[in-house]
Structures are given as C-alpha cells and as structure tokens.
Amino acid sequence: MSYRHPNRDQIRIESVLSALGNPLRLGAVRVLDAGGEHNCGSVLAVLGVTAKSTMTHHWRVLRDSGVITQEPSGRENLLSLRRADLDARYPGLLDAILSGARTDADG
Amino acid sequence: MSYRHPNRDQIRIESVLSALGNPLRLGAVRVLDAGGEHNCGSVLAVLGVTAKSTMTHHWRVLRDSGVITQEPSGRENLLSLRRADLDARYPGLLDAILSGARTDADG
Numbered sequence: 001m002s003y004r005h006p007n008r009d010q011i012r013i014e015s016v017l018s019a020l021g022n023p024l025r026l027g028a029v030r031v032l033d034a035g036g037e038h039n040c041g042s043v044l045a046v047l048g049v050t051a052k053s054t055m056t057h058h059w060r061v062l063r064d065s066g067v068i069t070q071e072p073s074g075r076e077n078l079l080s081l082r083r084a085d086l087d088a089r090y091p092g093l094l095d096a097i098l099s100g101a102r103t104d105a106d107g
Numbered sequence: 108m109s110y111r112h113p114n115r116d117q118i119r120i121e122s123v124l125s126a127l128g129n130p131l132r133l134g135a136v137r138v139l140d141a142g143g144e145h146n147c148g149s150v151l152a153v154l155g156v157t158a159k160s161t162m163t164h165h166w167r168v169l170r171d172s173g174v175i176t177q178e179p180s181g182r183e184n185l186l187s188l189r190r191a192d193l194d195a196r197y198p199g200l201l202d203a204i205l206s207g208a209r210t211d212a213d214g
C-alpha cells in the first residue's frame with residue numbers, strides 16, 4: 001500500500017502549523033530532522049513511545065499536511081522530512097520552528 | 108473582567124503553532140499584524156465574519172498561547188499581537204508564518 005502525499009503547491013500553512021502544533025508530532029519531526037534513515041518504529045524508539053498504534057493518526061496528519069513522506073519499504077514504512085518542499089514554499093519556517101522547539105526544550 | 112496571559116517564558120511553541128494552525132485565527136493575526144488599533148469587532152469586520160460568538164473560543168486560544176493580548180477597554184476588548192514577545196522567544200517564526208500565509212493567499 002502506498003500513501004497519497006500533497007504536491008508542494010498543495011501544501012497549506014495552516015495544515016503545516018496544525019500538524020506541528022502537537023508535542024508528539026513535533027518531536028517526531030525533530031527526530032527526522034536530526035538525520036539518518038527512519039521508519040515509524042525507529043522514531044518511536046527515539047521518542048520513547050511504545051504505543052505504536054496511537055501514532056498511526058499522527059503519521060497521517062504529518063503526511064497529509066505535506067510535512068513528511070511515508071513510503072512502504074518491505075514490511076516497514078520509511079519516513080522522511082520534506083525539508084526541500086517546506087523550505088521552498090515557506091522559507092525559514094521549518095528552521096524557526098525547530099529552533100523554537102530547542103528553545104523550549106532547553107527551558 | 109481582565110484576562111490572564113502567559114508570561115513570555117511560559118509560551119510554548121506547540122501552543123503557538125496550534126493556535127495559528129487555523130484559518131480564522133491566522134487571519135485574525137494577519138489583521139493585527141497589519142497595524143492599527145483593533146478590538147474583536149473590528150477584526151471580524153475585516154475578516155468578514157459576522158458570528159461574533161464563534162470567535163470567543165478563538166480569542167481565548169490566541170490569548171492562552173501567548174499570541175495576542177486581549178485587554179478590556181470600556182465596553183470593548185482591545186487586541187494586540189505580542190510581536191515583541193514572540194520575536195524574542197522564537198526569532199523569525201512569526202515573520203515566516205505571516206510570509207507563508209501571504210504565499211498561500213497569493214496562490
């Protein structure tokens with residue numbers, strides 16, 4: 001099964017902000033931004049989340065808003081941050097958000 | 108009656124993003140950013156929203172997240188965008204969001 005993703009020009013800022021306005025989803029995006037190849041399980045492991053099923057909804061929100069891609073690969077789903085698309089459409093937005101998340105995390 | 112507002116260091120990025128991840132609330136913030144003194148009614152007039160009661164919830168979300176201040180003034184509530192606080196805490200975030208909203212609005 002493959003997932004539908006919006007094209008770059010179908011991305012809307014309200015959807016991106018709403019998708020990232022949640023601690024788990026923002027945390028997942030921070031993991032993806034840190035680099036490396038990730039699937040759902042590896043992101044959850046970094047976040048310390050054990051309830052895999054609760055994330056199904058969150059992956060869909062991130063995917064539908066254009067923040068990540070989720071592609072089947074064998075029995076797993078590879079996850080990638082759509083940095084190029086987001087940076088092209090909303091220059092500076094993703095970096096400002098990730099930087100802001102670090103500000104909060106540092107107290 | 109006066110409202111409670113979070114201090115600058117109580118603002119959290121998830122709350123800001125969630126607050127702005129809604130077309131009406133983002134629209135209201137764009138009106139406030141354009142300048143001038145505004146109350147609830149004048150923002151709604153610019154947005155073309157006639158159902159004043161539906162905005163009560165939205166004003167609270169914007170206030171509680173630290174995006175706006177809402178201060179009683181006579182029989183009205185003056186609304187202000189907390190640009191200084193947001194810019195200090197999350198440099199570049201508000202401008203990237205407002206710029207992104209213009210990108211979307213321009214197609």
